[in-house]
Amino acid sequence: AQTFKILVLPGDGIGPEVMAEAVKVLKAFETSGRKFELRQELIGGCSIDATGKTVTDEVKQAALDSDAVLFAAVGGPKWDNQRRGLDGPEGGLLQLRKAMDIYANLRPCSSTSPSVSIAKEFSPFRQDVIEGVDFVVVRENCGGAYFGRKVEEETYAMDEWGYSEAEIQRVTRLSAEVALRHDPPWPVISLDKANVLASSRLWRRVVDKTMATEYPQVKLVHQLADSASLILATNPRSLNGVILADNTFGDMISDQAGSICGTLGVLPSASLNGLPEDKTLKTRPYGLYEPTHGSAPTIAGQNIANPVAMILCVALMFRYSLNMEAEAQRVEDAVRKVLDSGSRTPDLGGKAGTIEVGDAIISAL
Ligand code: NAD
Ligand code: IPM
Ligand code: MN
Numbered sequence: 342a343q344t345f346k347i348l349v350l351p352g353d354g355i356g357p358e359v360m361a362e363a364v365k366v367l368k369a370f371e372t373s374g375r376k377f378e379l380r381q382e383l384i385g386g387c388s389i390d391a392t393g394k395t396v397t398d399e400v401k402q403a404a405l406d407s408d409a410v411l412f413a414a415v416g417g418p419k420w421d422n423q424r425r426g427l428d429g430p431e432g433g434l435l436q437l438r439k440a441m442d443i444y445a446n447l448r449p450c451s452s453t454s455p456s457v458s459i460a461k462e463f464s465p466f467r468q469d470v471i472e473g474v475d476f477v478v479v480r481e482n483c484g485g486a487y488f489g490r491k492v493e494e495e496t497y498a499m500d501e502w503g504y505s506e507a508e509i510q511r512v513t514r515l516s517a518e519v520a521l522r523h524d525p526p527w528p529v530i531s532l533d534k535a536n537v538l539a540s541s542r543l544w545r546r547v548v549d550k551t552m553a554t555e556y557p558q559v560k561l562v563h564q565l566a567d568s569a570s571l572i573l574a575t576n577p578r579s580l581n582g583v584i585l586a587d588n589t590f591g592d593m594i595s596d597q598a599g600s601i602c603g604t605l606g607v608l609p610s611a612s613l614n615g616l617p618e619d620k621t622l623k624t625r626p627y628g629l630y631e632p633t634h635g636s637a638p639t640i641a642g643q644n645i646a647n648p649v650a651m652i653l654c655v656a657l658m659f660r661y662s663l664n665m666e667a668e669a670q671r672v673e674d675a676v677r678k679v680l681d682s683g684s685r686t687p688d689l690g691g692k693a694g695t696i697e698v699g700d701a702i703i704s705a706l
Contacts, residue, residue, distance in 0.1 A: 344375075443482055529561050530585065541587075603688075611654075614626055671706060
């Protein structure tokens with residue numbers, strides 16, 4: 342039988358609760374010809390408590406040795422005043438992104454896939470505004486302000502926000518390849534603050550050159566990141582396509598995408614170091630699948646967290662790491678069916694628990 346090695350990182354807060362449902366869904370896809378070998382490890386606050394480190398070298402190595410990584414969420418008030426930066430709980434995720442060099446984070450938001458359609462009557466947006474919204478944020482995931490030099494003193498602090506040409510080139514190429522997965526190709530809408538930031542001016546120049554020389558068939562639009570925020574809240578359809586953004590702007594615009602759904606609880610993401618079709622990769626592409634949401638500490642331990650984002654991560658893992666497109670669509674269809682049926686957690690106005698929604702999705706499969 343074909344065996345896939347999956348590293349499972351539940352983390353903190355609601356992480357273990359939503360991960361349990363995702364693992365149930367994953368196991369439903371085991372057949373006589375396909376097995377999932379799951380290895381569960383600590384990351385974030387729970388790892389600090391147990392090992393003194395937010396992520397150990399052993400866990401980083403396990404990530405590199407796996408076919409894919411499922412990650413839920415890290416962080417919480419318990420650790421907020423102890424350690425920050427790369428040594429804090431959130432730093433465990435950042436260190437892992439860096440160790441795997443998963444430089445592109447894909448965050449889809451679409452009314453043709455489960456995420457928005459299910460939330461329709463629940464969205465704070467007017468129906469006519471969100472109808473037909475269909476975009477994917479491609480966020481640069483290993484550079485920029487997150488990973489530059491830092492100064493942290495009592496009365497002064499600094500985060501260096503820098504990009505090299507090579508870092509911008511590779512994420513631009515990946516965003517164009519995502520655009521080309523659609524017929525006709527989606528436009529690439531690149532966000533920056535080239536009117537203010539030097540790193541954004543390089544960003545714009547490199548994106549321009551890469552797209553013009555390598556992807557002339559893909560339409561390219563530059564949009565200032567602040568105005569993109571406004572457009573996302575007023576006419577989100579006009580951002581339909583691939584939204585290419587640096588680490589910081591991509592973080593912000595993807596949480597804002599959650600507002601269209603009325604909750605972050607339905608938005609999955611895929612962190613990749615290449616698409617499966619990329620022939621230049623020396624290894625098979627690494628993939629870490631993580632919801633856009635965090636550890637939601639105030640709702641942890643109550644069986645009310647929405648497991649949908651984490652379950653849709655399983656679908657993205659099938660699509661981008663395991664060459665299981667048909668199964669990915671089956672997961673997405675089941676999620677849509679269950680949420681349409683009204684089985685929803687409280688963040689979507691429902692009364693169902695985390696476990697009930699997970700069970701309903703399994704039945705719908
Ligand atoms: P958050 O995403 O945890 O929560 C934001 C809001 O969304 C809250 O109201 C929360 O209750 C709700 N929410 C999030 N996920 C939900 C789900 N699955 N079901 C229902 N409601 C959900 O962001 P925050 O409150 O700013 O951060 C909390 C902690 O999580 C912080 O320590 C932060 O650093 C961390 N965080 C971790 C990740 C990650 O691990 N990838 C991402 C973001 C934040
Ligand atoms: C996300 C989170 C992380 C980020 C944190 C927890 C490090 O907000 O995945 O969006 O800022 O990248
Ligand atoms: Mn975020």
